Amino acid sequence: MDQLQITSATPNSALLDLPWRLPLAQWPADVLAALPRGISRHVVRFVRLDGKVLAIKEISEEIAFREYAMLRQLRKLEIPSVRPIGVVTGRLSDTGEHLEAALVTEHLAFSLPYRSVFSQWLQTSTADRLIDALAVLMVRLHLVGFYWGDVSLSNTLFRRDADQFAAYLVDAETGQLHRELSRGQREYDLDLARTNIIGELMDLAAGELLDDEIDEVAVGDALVARYGELWRALTGVEAFGSDERWRVAARIERLNDLGFDVGELSITTDIDGTTVQIQPKVVDAGHHARRLLKITGLDVQDNQARRLLNDLDSYQAATDRQEDDEQIVAQDWLQNVFQPTIRAVPRELRRKLEPAQLYHEILDHRWFISEQAKRDVPMPETVASYVENVLRYRPDEKAILGLAPGEEPDEGPEADYFHYAAADPADDTP
Structure with missing residues (x-):
């Protein structure tokens, strides 16, 4: 181990205890974590270390350092991506053979590769929500000048975000960061994404993991359309008469509804001042999440934040x-509504979902059973019903998230609701 070298911004001596003298494919089962893996051109393994799960990828030294640096840059730009831990080089086998370097990243808790998502939820709407999440991620990457070069479902992880998914970049091996992307670069990245996604869905269809109603080509086309709509909304120029200045505020509000804050706006007029043009210059994702964090201290996904803010508005x-100060009301809601609801869930079951996602699903469940009972079901009764009829039969999404492809979830007394919730989540009605 004399030649072993670990380069890390957050050094952890426990990394030295891992069997670096063995090729990654030969690592013993007792050091591995049984998490679902996506498809990768490299050998990838998960290990548990100091209470965390790390993903280790065997790769050439040059590419490992390049990807490590790229992931660090993306994190600084607040792009949803895995957190880089370090690069391990100088690996030698017991026979003196040089082994490839290893890139170490922190596994994204509560996340799923797309194949595991499809192994659980085969409804048509699942594909639409995954594509929406990937389109948002691509737009965010392109806005900061990142050219991915290998966009695919396989290079993405998905986390629940209320009734949607949030997409995270996993593989930055081919990525390039520029000051700004040309239209050609963006379109090439998008065309590559379309081609790869169609191929991946066809592979799922061949393995009978895809709903027969899903048209693989239509899904690929939907990504292009969704990306185009979002890109135009975030960057497009809008012209209006000088007497319609209210449209500036309306444009900002529309972007807020999409989950983006406007950091800088370009406003210009023509020579005689009769026409005004506006164009967002700097947009930042996470509008709802930032607002919720500010008034409650809860750090959650943006759609989760939107749902919690709606519940806070209902409470107010x-x-x-x-007329009361929003932050004071928010703290009361946190102490009297949100926290008691989460604490009412048995401790051993809380780890199955993130607290914000848990609360969102309890609100959905309340809507569902209130509809059945034709009355407004109180929260304590809702939590008891949700725990007994839904949560107990859910896979543990923190420990081992998802099932192996083809494996079925346990069917509980409310299996119909489980499938209903995945296919058609309730609206924000509490």
């Missing part, structure tokens, strides 16, 4: 406190 109206 129900308690007739619309």
Whole structure:
């Protein structure tokens, strides 16, 4: 181990205890974590270390350092991506053979590769939500000048985000960071994404993991359309008469509804001042998440934040406190509604979902059973029903997230609701 070298911004001596003298494919089962893996051109393994799960990828030294640096840059730009831990070089086998370097990243808790998503939820709407999440990720990457060069479902992890998914970049091996991308670079990245996704879905169809109603080519086309809509909304130039200045605020509000804040806006007029043009210059994702963090301290996904903010608004109206300071009301909601609801879930079951996702699903469940009972079911009764009829039969998404392809989830007394919730989540009605 004399030649072994670990380069890391967050050094952890426990990394030295891993069997670096063995090729990754030969690592013993007792050091591995049984997590679902996506398809990769390299050998990838998960290990548990100091209470965390790390992903280790065997790769050439040059590419390992390049990808490590790229992931660090993306994290600084607040792009959803895996956190790089370090690069291990100087590996020698017991026979003196040089082994490839290893890139170490932290496994994204509560995340799934796309194949595991499809192994659980085969509804048509699942593909649409995955594509929406990937389109948002691609737009965010292109806005900061990142050319991916290998866009695919395989190079992405997905986390629940209320009734949607959030996409995270996993593989930055072919990525390039520029000051700004040309239209040609963006279109090439998008065309590559379309081609890869169609191929991946066809592979799922061949393995009978895809709903017969899903058209693989249509899904690939949907990514292009969704990307185009979002890109135009975030960057397009809008012209209007000088007497319609309210449209500036309307444009900002529309971008907020999409989950983006406007950091800089370009406003210009023609020579006689009768026409005004506006174009967002700097947009930052996470509008709802930042607002919720500010008033409650909860750090969650953006759609989860939107759902929690809606519930907070309902609480404010129900308690007739619309004129009170928002932050004070938010703290009361946190202490009297959100936290007691989460604490009412048995401790051993809480780890199955993130707290914000758990709360979102409890709200959905409340809507569902209230519809059945034709009455407004109180929260304590809702939590008890959700725990007994839904949560107990869910896979543990923190420990081993998802099932092996083809493996079926346990069917509980409310299996119909489980499938209903995945296919058609309730609206924000509490």
